[in-house]
Amino acid sequence: MKPVNYVSVLDSYYRSQGFPPYAWSVFNTTTWTPFEKRLDQAKVALLCSSGIAHRDQEPFDPLSRNNLSYRRIPKDTPAQDLVINYAYYDHSDADKDPNIVLPIDRFRELEQEGFIGELAETCYGLGMGRMYKRTALQTQLAPEIARELKATGVDVLFCVPA
Amino acid sequence: MGLLSRVVEEMGICTVYVGSARDMMAQVKPPRPVFVNFPLGHQCGKPFDRKSQMSIIKDALNTLNTLAEPGQIVDLPHEWGEEFTYTPGSDGLPADQQPPARKDTV
Numbered sequence: 001m002k003p004v005n006y007v008s009v010l011d012s013y014y015r016s017q018g019f020p021p022y023a024w025s026v027f028n029t030t031t032w033t034p035f036e037k038r039l040d041q042a043k044v045a046l047l048c049s050s051g052i053a054h055r056d057q058e059p060f061d062p063l064s065r066n067n068l069s070y071r072r073i074p075k076d077t078p079a080q081d082l083v084i085n086y087a088y089y090d091h092s093d094a095d096k097d098p099n100i101v102l103p104i105d106r107f108r109e110l111e112q113e114g115f116i117g118e119l120a121e122t123c124y125g126l127g128m129g130r131m132y133k134r135t136a137l138q139t140q141l142a143p144e145i146a147r148e149l150k151a152t153g154v155d156v157l158f159c160v161p162a
Numbered sequence: 163m164g165l166l167s168r169v170v171e172e173m174g175i176c177t178v179y180v181g182s183a184r185d186m187m188a189q190v191k192p193p194r195p196v197f198v199n200f201p202l203g204h205q206c207g208k209p210f211d212r213k214s215q216m217s218i219i220k221d222a223l224n225t226l227n228t229l230a231e232p233g234q235i236v237d238l239p240h241e242w243g244e245e246f247t248y249t250p251g252s253d254g255l256p257a258d259q260q261p262p263a264r265k266d267t268v
Contacts, residue, residue, distance in 0.1 A: 003184035003199055004248045013250040025165060030191040030233035031172040035226040044223075049163045050203070089202040097209035106206070106215050115220065126163075134165060142169035149175050156226065157170050157177045158219075159192070160205050161163035 025134065035156070037117075042155040045120035047145070048102040050094065050162030051086030051127035060127030062087040068133070068141045071125040079105045086127060089162055101162050120154045164190030180205045180222045184235065191233040196222040198238050201246045214240065 007024065014022055035042075051060040053071040060067065062085045073082070082098040084091045094101045107119045124145060131137060149157060164187065167177040171193040179192035182205050187195040198205050198218055207215030218240055225236050 001199065001242075001245055003197070004246070005185055006183040006248060007185045007189065009248055010250060024186075024189050026189045027168075027191040030193045031168045032193055032232040033171050033174050033176050035176045039223060039226060042226075047166075049166075091203050093209045094203050099215055100204050100206050100209055103206045103215055103219055106212070106219055109216070110219065110223075116223065128163075138165055138169050142166040143173060145166070146170040146173035146175055149170070150173070154175060156223075157167070157175050158222070159163060159167045159177055159179045161179065161181050161183075162203060162205065 037155055039116055040114050041117040043118045043120055043153055044107065044116045044156045044158055045123065045149055045152075045154045046102060046104060046107055046158050046160075047124040047126065048160040048162060049126040049128055050084055050089070050091060050101045050160070051129075052082050052084050052098060052102050052125040053127075054125075055081050055083045059083060060085045060125075061129070064127055064129030066131060066133045066136070067126075067128050068136055069127075070141070070145070073102075073104070073123040073125050075104070075108065075119050075121050075123060077104060077123075079103075082125075086129075086162070088129065091162075094162075101160055103160075107158075117155075120149075120152060122148075122152070164192040164195075167192040176226060178222050178225060180218070184237075187235055193232055194225050194229055195233065195235045196225055196238060197235050198240060200240070200242045202248065204242075207240075 057071045079098045110116045111119045171177045178194045180196045184197045
């Protein structure tokens, strides 16, 4: 099937609620770091923005907005110990099997079978919610995570938006 | 999230971005966008289907070696198996309890 048109659906939804059009970020070019390692020697970290955290951690507010906090989830966490608190998508399937948004069990298996060199010690769970503070996202949150990844020798960040 | 991956990549870490909203990905242009044509919330496969999950993840990771052009969307061949749509307000909350949309405050 053809991809769903999320942008136009959301635009008309916002309009129907009487709000001005959402100012989408649109770019013609991207950023780039060449991948110069072999996958089976690379250290990979996981990041998911679906309001996901370890069950012992402070849960995200499902209705959060502009939430720039994140949870550090240890790599040995079984997926079944992850919980999702998020009102912005239907996560009923991911509640049952969180691997479909934060595939932590799968990545431990990939490490074991040698497909990747290593899964990083820490996975990142974000729960930004509706995000209107893009400058803070780009100048605080993202650089903070990037610095942490660098300090821990991570080569690749596997991002799952939700 | 696309913005985050752009910044992380700019700071020297390679990123792979596995998403199910193709039109949003095309706008924000993360460095290595991988499109999975599944309903939102299933970017890495179907629940308890280890085989489909592994296949999507490996395909996505392989773009690190194969992506021809930065920002070019890679369309994975995986099929959900039935038609699906997206309705805002169908994400677990009735429409009148949805948080209001607001204009970007930069």
